[in-house]
Amino acid sequence: MKENISTEKAPKAIGPYSQAVRANGFIFTAGQIALDPASGQLVSGDIARQTARVLDNLKAIVEAGGSSLDYAVKATVYLKDMSDFVAMNEVYAGYFPQNPPVRSTVEAARLPRDVLVEIDLIAIA
Numbered sequence: 001m002k003e004n005i006s007t008e009k010a011p012k013a014i015g016p017y018s019q020a021v022r023a024n025g026f027i028f029t030a031g032q033i034a035l036d037p038a039s040g041q042l043v044s045g046d047i048a049r050q051t052a053r054v055l056d057n058l059k060a061i062v063e064a065g066g067s068s069l070d071y072a073v074k075a076t077v078y079l080k081d082m083s084d085f086v087a088m089n090e091v092y093a094g095y096f097p098q099n100p101p102v103r104s105t106v107e108a109a110r111l112p113r114d115v116l117v118e119i120d121l122i123a124i125a
Helices: 047-064 082-095
Strands: 002-005 020-023 026-029 072-079 102-107 117-124
Touching: 020 047, 026 047, 047 082, 047 117, 072 082, 082 102
Parallel strands: 072 102
Antiparallel strands: 002 020, 020 026, 026 117, 072 117
16 A cells, blocks of 8 residues: 655655655655755755755655654665765764664766755655
């Protein structure tokens, strides 16, 4: 069975997709970028600021699904520039202080709205 998850505490989907889906005991999130959920506007700033906003959005989504970042099992990070890896990783580490999920990080030629970072998660529901 599949159940869509939605929360006002994260940006609304800007296309034909869900913020997240719960299926078979897992929550699968859509990729999140640094959009402020209240204004719908892109958060300006460096990679650290954008990474924090993205992770706050993901936190809100998995919590709306009855889970938490503590139950994240897989993350995929898409960076506009791999030279931002260290700064992104410092912020990321603060959101996963114990038992972090497995992670893949790739440099993408272009991300939505030309953001610096996009992240998606899979978490235990």
